[in-house]
Amino acid sequence: IGGFFGPKNNVSRPEGMRPPSGRTRPPSRLTPGTRPLSRLSRRRSCRLKKAETAFWIIQTAVSTSA
Secondary structure, three states, X not given: OHHHXXXXXXXXXXXXXXXXXXXXXXXXXXXXXXXXXXXXXXXXXXXXXXXXXXXXXXXXXHHHHO
16 A cells, blocks of 8 residues: 555646646636646747847848848
8 A cells, every 4th residue: 555655646746736726726817727828928928039039139130231
């Protein structure tokens, strides 16, 4: 039985990661379920913004030099 609890605990670790998401749910009542997505979108948007800014800087530099 002890050996059985080990794998159960390992499996419950991802479930343990869910409670934090549950904590974020109450404040996100206005937009339920969109907060985790917004976090991912924010990270992606930051990366996209960085890429866009870099591309924009490169384009401006090319246009100014040319």
